[in-house]
Amino acid sequence: MGTGDDPVVVRHRELERYATVALKAGRIMMESGASVSVVHRGITMIARGFGVETIGLRSGYTSIAMTVHAADQTITRMLQVGRLGVNHRLDLAVRELCARAEKGGMTVEAIESELARLVRETPRHSPWFTAIAVGLACTSFGRLLGIDWLAFGPVWIAGAIGQYIRHHLLHRGVNIFIVAGAIAFLSATLGGLGAMAVQSGTVQLAMMASILLLVPGVPSTNAQTDIMDGYPTMGSARAVWVLMIMLFAATGIWFAEELLGMRG
Template structure:
């Protein structure tokens, strides 16, 4: 293998690893996909070191090493991107994709998401369902539906304008809690506390927490702790928004 070919393949592998980390894949999966893709494209071995916001990748062919470093900028969780990268790796292993085809496919990988008009009502219905499971009455479920629908609309609006995620969670929690307090201000439900609890469930950072635990269990302690810290900060931001709203509404 020529040095130019090794350089090209190394860039493709590190680009794949960078996309996986940026869109929420766990560290073990990133290592596995990177090593498999590199070997499928002709590299002898791939060594990768992952930290909270960067990765270092080394490729080896005939005793010649190439090391490259990339910075990771989180783009949010998107499993469609992760699945597409896994599909590229599988097809490369089967010999269907060569270097040129992998390069073309990687350049076309873009995050896709469901439209807001579908996400917002589904989030509202899911939070209302949790309210019902927690013992809320019909009016509490309706109030939860209203509060969580408004909250998700606010969250998507703020995200569209690229505000800091912590600010996003705090403002969203504030708006949700202000609406949910209607159950205390007006005697429309016997379980207003259930509506307040269920309506903010859309802000629980479940996926980052799962990834954090998975990384720590599998030996990626630094990445796991960083992800745990990020999830904890998101939770704290939500708590701050809820607390301010409850102080304004006099719930305490």
């Protein structure tokens, strides 16, 4: 009898397929901005739908691992996780799929193809619409911080241009920290020049408001959520990532302030 017919090997292969598809769902949720506890629950729900028991789960910043058990067989598998972002609609759609899978009756192939369909077809706002919205968010933040009305338009435009270029740079695979520094420099310079051109009295605030698109709000709250949920390693990793982004952003704005003669 070859190993291909060995019932233990066959069972292992089955378990591997269950683990892999559950981990794929978890990876999408994690890359879409879900906290670790939500990711773990989603993975467990899919495994339960196949009638297997989840013995253990571990999430790092770049990987998820799970151990599953059924009929005296146990396997552990790990999957790489890509860049963590925020995609609310995709996250919700995968959560809904997890809830459906938990009820049972879905095959591995059905879940795999549904996951692929969700990744492919979940709508995203167009880059130009997102840029305009993010520019509006920056200038609104600016008003909350105290920029005057003269700086309102320049900050909107600077934030929108920054977001549009950030989208394209990230799409081309440029390092996220380099992008943060470059966009901070660009947006702060544009916001500062615009505010100077309209003789705003709040040029420095306008420069700061122009880079607020870079502030990682969701990762910073997820860091805290993860720590509160009992995942301090992941929470700490997220916090360090947030700090690094802000360091690069601050470097960008520092150079912009030097360029425009705003420092000392």
